[in-house]
Amino acid sequence: MDAIVKNFPAAGQTDARPTQQEAEDAVRVLLRWTGDDPSREGLLDTPKRVAAAYRELFSGYEKSPEEILGRTFEEVAGYKDMVLVRDIPFYSHCEHHMVPIIGKAHVAYLPKGRVLGLSKVARLVEIYGRRLQTQEALTAQIANAIQDVLDPRGVAVMIDAEHLCMAMRGVQKQGSTTLTTTFTAEFENNAAEQARFLTLIRT
Structure with missing residues (x-):
């Protein structure tokens, strides 16, 4: 990490x-x-x-993902299915031009005994969002942090964002968005779980 x-x-x-x-x-x-x-x-x-x-x-540089994700809950009555927090709004800044990236993150994981408080997932997105970023790195950082700290059976992250470096300068194409995904462990190796994640986001 x-x-x-x-x-x-x-x-x-x-x-x-x-x-x-x-x-x-x-x-x-x-x-x-x-x-x-x-x-x-x-x-x-x-x-x-x-x-x-x-x-x-840029307060994300001062905050620790490990501390945010450190507290987990084990009393989940044997729940093992996907946990999905979708439509998490975030604001970040492009590391190339320092102009805003505005979008939504969808984060899911397959628990292995422990689960996170739901607000922790949103706070994790905010920590990494409040740094200079590329969307690809942001997507991977969120997934890897949950995988490393929680050790679930797998993590899936999708980010859908508009980059104002494209809208305000250069090609100046307003309204276009970029999609990025990262899958770890069981999500990475299971196309059916990936499809279920994507379906639940769109439902």
């Missing part, structure tokens, strides 16, 4: 995360680069707001 990134120095540097002031100064540089004036009234507090917004939007 990937490590939690708290400090991320640039190549050749050993210092930790930049300060709040350094982040605000960087925003001012970008405002000047766009051709605007950071000293005009409407932009005076923008650097502070952007830094605060980024701290929230």
Whole structure:
């Protein structure tokens, strides 16, 4: 499982995360680069707001998937069938252009004695979503975290998302979405279970 990134120095540097002031100064540089004036009234507090917004939007780097998934329940009356949490909304950011990815995640697993609290699945999606991402990596990270920590018989994840880097720039195709899936263990080796997962999502 990937490590939690708290400090991320640039190549050749050993210092930790930049300060709040350094982040605000960087925003001012970008405002000047766009051709605007950071000293005009409407932009005076923008650097502070952007830094605060980024701290929230990328808060997933500060959170541990292992801690979120650590508490499980064993009193499930022998339940062994699929557990599916579907239509989990999320917001992430493309690591190539740092513009939003907006979509829904569908997460299922086949329990092996233990089950997760349902809110834990949604929180896991949020942790990985609130990092710079590619959709492919996000899909795999969610599946692998559940497989590694819970050790179920299998995990299935599908993400359906719109990438604003396609809608706002480049080809500028609004409304197109991307589907990605990851299957582990029994899901990976069982086409019938994959089909049942996909059917339940669409039902």
